[in-house]
Amino acid sequence: DGGITQSPKYLFRKEGQNVTLSCEQNLNHDAMYWYRQDPGQGLRLIYYSQIVNDFQKGDIAEGYSVSREKKESFPLTVTSAQKNPTAFYLCASSIRRGPDTQYFGPGTRLTVL
């Protein structure tokens, strides 16, 4: 079954802790993306990666970090520097870079206690 998986579905974190959200795809897509969704604000791009070992900041990268060591995997770390991390995080991928349809994973809801 091809698709994008994200884990965990729900994550609770204490203030001051770093957490890592997992995103895996078996679609053989080159490009992967991380978005943050807040009520009433749509999706905002955190980071994206066009190929392995390369990634670029999106619009709201502060307080986040990523890695892309394998084509299938694009984990996102929410660091303690992120001031307001409680949100719904969505990972997406597309076949290639550029204007192409992005397909989304099921998301991770992060709550900071």
Next chain:
Amino acid sequence: EDKVVQSPLSLVVHEGDTVTLNCSYEVTNFRSLLWYKQEKKAPTFLFMLTSSGIEKKSGRLSSILDKKELFSILNITATQTGDSAIYLCAAFNAGGTSYGKLTFGQGTILTVHP
């Protein structure tokens, strides 16, 4: 800065009604406009529009793009309760390099009552 604005932000209708969702955009190097449906978790792809005036259809859903007036509409005819969802519009900025980026609107929350 790229901007995508959707209207209305929320809409409540009854089954059988027809709805029109609006999306306007201001995006440099515009390449395409995408519509997604988000029910509970992952947005699912509906349409990608790149040319003006060509309607795309899928069952009761259809969409069209006007690149002169910088907007798109999504029509849903004979609505059903299963159409209840957030509908997201996103515009693609092709950028100066081989990668561009999607800018999303706030979404329209559609609720269809039986």
